[in-house]
Amino acid sequence: MFAVTTDSLRAQAAALKIRGESFIDGKHVPAASGRTFPTINPATGATLARVADGAAEDVDRAVRSGRRVFDSGVWSRMPPKQRKKVLLKWADYIERNLDELALMEVLDSGKPISDARAVIAETIGSRFVGNVT
Numbered sequence: 414m415f416a417v418t419t420d421s422l423r424a425q426a427a428a429l430k431i432r433g434e435s436f437i438d439g440k441h442v443p444a445a446s447g448r449t450f451p452t453i454n455p456a457t458g459a460t461l462a463r464v465a466d467g468a469a470e471d472v473d474r475a476v477r478s479g480r481r482v483f484d485s486g487v488w489s490r491m492p493p494k495q496r497k498k499v500l501l502k503w504a505d506y507i508e509r510n511l512d513e514l515a516l517m518e519v520l521d522s523g524k525p526i527s528d529a530r531a532v533i534a535e536t537i538g539s540r541f542v543g544n545v546t
Contacts, residue, residue: 425512443465444466444468449463449465451464
């Protein structure tokens with residue numbers, strides 16, 4: 414476990430680059446309509462980012478992409494041992510970026526940093542949560 418200061422969290426928050434596009438077919442893309450909506454920091458009322466306002470067309474595009482990948486067999490026919498390696502690599506990535514992910518959750522939801530870290534850590538089975546001073 415390690416300690417994080419409020420000042421260091423504020424500095425990290427100021428440096429965050431939050432993308433507002435959807436992630437479909439391996440790419441960041443705007444909503445088909447071009448519309449966005451603000452995501453607001455509940456603690457300050459400040460706009461964190463403008464987020465793609467996805468609608469049915471965007472959902473359909475994402476589902477088609479998912480179906481195409483599933484049907485290709487890249488994942489669906491991958492041996493379980495190989496899938497495990499991929500999932501563990503993903504969990505490692507989440508754990509390496511735990512602080513940044515938790516900070517984004519704090520800014521978006523107003524949740525305490527310790528709660529955000531705990532939820533993300535539990536998602537990947539990590540015991541690494543830490544404290545804020």
